[in-house]
Amino acid sequence: MIILRSIADTRAALDSWRRRGQTIALVPTMGYLHEGHMSLVDEAKKRADRVVVSIYVNPTQFGPNEDLDKYPRDFARDEACCRARGVDAIFYPDNAVMYCPDHSCWVTEESLSQTMCGAARPGHFRGVTTVVLKLFNITRCDVAIFGRKDAQQALIICRMVRDLNVPVEIVVAPLVREPDGLAMSSRNKYLSDDERRRALSIANGLNQATALFAGGQRQAAALCDLVKTGIANAGGNIDYVVVMDRDSLRPLATVDRPAVLAVAAFFGKTRLIDNVFLD
Amino acid sequence: MIILRSIADTRAALDSWRRRGQTIALVPTMGYLHEGHMSLVDEAKKRADRVVVSIYVNPTQFGPNEDLDKYPRDFARDEACCRARGVDAIFYPDNAVMYCPDHSCWVTEESLSQTMCGAARPGHFRGVTTVVLKLFNITRCDVAIFGRKDAQQALIICRMVRDLNVPVEIVVAPLVREPDGLAMSSRNKYLSDDERRRALSIANGLNQATALFAGGQRQAAALCDLVKTGIANAGGNIDYVVVMDRDSLRPLATVDRPAVLAVAAFFGKTRLIDNVFLD
Numbered sequence: 084m085i086i087l088r089s090i091a092d093t094r095a096a097l098d099s100w101r102r103r104g105q106t107i108a109l110v111p112t113m114g115y116l117h118e119g120h121m122s123l124v125d126e127a128k129k130r131a132d133r134v135v136v137s138i139y140v141n142p143t144q145f146g147p148n149e150d151l152d153k154y155p156r157d158f159a160r161d162e163a164c165c166r167a168r169g170v171d172a173i174f175y176p177d178n179a180v181m182y183c184p185d186h187s188c189w190v191t192e193e194s195l196s197q198t199m200c201g202a203a204r205p206g207h208f209r210g211v212t213t214v215v216l217k218l219f220n221i222t223r224c225d226v227a228i229f230g231r232k233d234a235q236q237a238l239i240i241c242r243m244v245r246d247l248n249v250p251v252e253i254v255v256a257p258l259v260r261e262p263d264g265l266a267m268s269s270r271n272k273y274l275s276d277d278e279r280r281r282a283l284s285i286a287n288g289l290n291q292a293t294a295l296f297a298g299g300q301r302q303a304a305a306l307c308d309l310v311k312t313g314i315a316n317a318g319g320n321i322d323y324v325v326v327m328d329r330d331s332l333r334p335l336a337t338v339d340r341p342a343v344l345a346v347a348a349f350f351g352k353t354r355l356i357d358n359v360f361l362d
Numbered sequence: 363m364i365i366l367r368s369i370a371d372t373r374a375a376l377d378s379w380r381r382r383g384q385t386i387a388l389v390p391t392m393g394y395l396h397e398g399h400m401s402l403v404d405e406a407k408k409r410a411d412r413v414v415v416s417i418y419v420n421p422t423q424f425g426p427n428e429d430l431d432k433y434p435r436d437f438a439r440d441e442a443c444c445r446a447r448g449v450d451a452i453f454y455p456d457n458a459v460m461y462c463p464d465h466s467c468w469v470t471e472e473s474l475s476q477t478m479c480g481a482a483r484p485g486h487f488r489g490v491t492t493v494v495l496k497l498f499n500i501t502r503c504d505v506a507i508f509g510r511k512d513a514q515q516a517l518i519i520c521r522m523v524r525d526l527n528v529p530v531e532i533v534v535a536p537l538v539r540e541p542d543g544l545a546m547s548s549r550n551k552y553l554s555d556d557e558r559r560r561a562l563s564i565a566n567g568l569n570q571a572t573a574l575f576a577g578g579q580r581q582a583a584a585l586c587d588l589v590k591t592g593i594a595n596a597g598g599n600i601d602y603v604v605v606m607d608r609d610s611l612r613p614l615a616t617v618d619r620p621a622v623l624a625v626a627a628f629f630g631k632t633r634l635i636d637n638v639f640l641d
Contacts, residue, residue, distance in 0.1 A: 187525060188469060189472065195466065216526055220529055246467035248493055
């Protein structure tokens with residue numbers, strides 16, 4: 084496994100694979116890898132001859148009052164995880180490699196990004212689409228794997244690829260949970276033991292709502308209320324609990340088409356997101 | 363020479379060239395081709411094995427009160443010009459091919475695009491960068507050729523390529539003039555005989571300013587005033603006459619570094635642009 088720190092080295096290494104006719108899958112991450120990321124690596128290995136994991140805590144997707152500085156980082160552990168899982172290369176740039184001092188070009192998505200995490204975190208998705216397009220252009224990957232925990236992000240990336248004709252196939256892989264149901268996230272590290280226990284109310288609420296939906300409930304408000312009550316009872320601070328059309332991310336009053344029930348809530352200072360599909 | 367109307371056909375044709383190891387140059391145009399465009403084709407032929415000309419009057423770079431509807435179009439003539447000049451393919455999409463009804467992703471440049479034509483034509487450069495990135499992604503060209511008449515556009519495209527790590531080499535080819543000095547432009551067709559004669563004041567003013575600069579004048583105001591006076595005396599309606607730093611497009615009071623003296627002016631309803639470099 085090779086560690087690539089510069090764009091020139093990355094292009095040279097990946098071009099040499101391409102010249103041998105090998106296809107390349109990219110797994111973009113911010114590091115502090117967990118089993119959710121590793122499931123993306125497994126998916127990548129099925130889809131291409133070579134797997135590149137990018138590890139970059141992208142500053143442009145963090146707001147001024149967010150957790151950029153304290154976002155967890157452990158490159159040695161990430162490197163070991165990738166090596167053990169059969170990753171071919173890690174692209175591990177620093178900020179000077181990724182952004183010129185007079186950087187002035189951005190990719191913006193102006194519809195799907197207006198709601199949910201986009202409404203709560205202004206500029207977040209502009210940072211995401213910009214850095215992801217940069218990573219696609221640097222690696223010229225054939226396929227890229229994203230996790231469904233960030234459902235809105237995955238939808239926005241798919242929209243970017245469609246609208247800008249980006250020649251990359253996007254695969255959205257299933258959400259991976261801890262044994263007790265908590266959606267895996269690098270930010271779970273922030274949780275105290277008590278917060279960790281109470282945060283389970285998110286996954287439990289989504290489970291109960293899924294059961295209610297399976298039982299025939301089609302009113303979005305009833306499904307959301309169930310989730311909200313559980314989180315509130317556990318002392319969580321709700322950012323949003325919404326039922327959205329799964330293509331347009333427009334709110335649904337009645338679940339009469341493929342939908343996503345999505346949550347963002349704080350436990351302590353930690354913002355967690357989770358979602359289930361309603362079919 | 364092949365005419366490509368769909369993205370799938372374009373990708374298939376260009377992939378077959380790539381598989382044979384051939385490189386591809388793109389000349390993006392809005393059609394109604396003139397000798398300025400053809401000089402870009404000549405440059406493209408020097409730079410790559412295959413030359414693709416795109417012909418697309420991109421609606422998203424026109425403002426609501428601009429000349430989208432009456433922009434001159436003559437595909438039969440364009441096709442003959444390209445065939446005669448040895449172009450390999452024309453990519454000639456319609457709007458439905460280029461933009462989905464719910465298109466929502468854009469490429470924006472937020473520094474260089476704030477002045478000159480960007481100030482006069484809000485949204486213009488967002489349309490340009492977006493469509494150019496789409497054309498790059500559709501063709502996956504190795505190199506793309508732009509004309510220096512649109513000096514600000516060329517600079518913004520170079521910035522986009524840098525900031526988004528677009529794997530395309532940008533070549534900016536010299537401005538081509540009519541025998542009497544008028545910068546070639548598809549929009550020259552709009553000019554009446556009288557306007558055409560009076561519009562020469564732009565190129566004449568730039569020539570005089572170049573001579574003044576060569577004679578030692580370094581004050582931007584003096585250079586601009588000379589150009590402004592000539593255009594005003596010819597009955598032109600000036601949008602801007604500016605001297606800008608050639609890298610940052612920031613205005614210069616004193617020409618103490620590579621600069622561009624750039625003009626936009628109306629003759630009748632026709633907006634013309636032109637520029638000279640000051641070295």
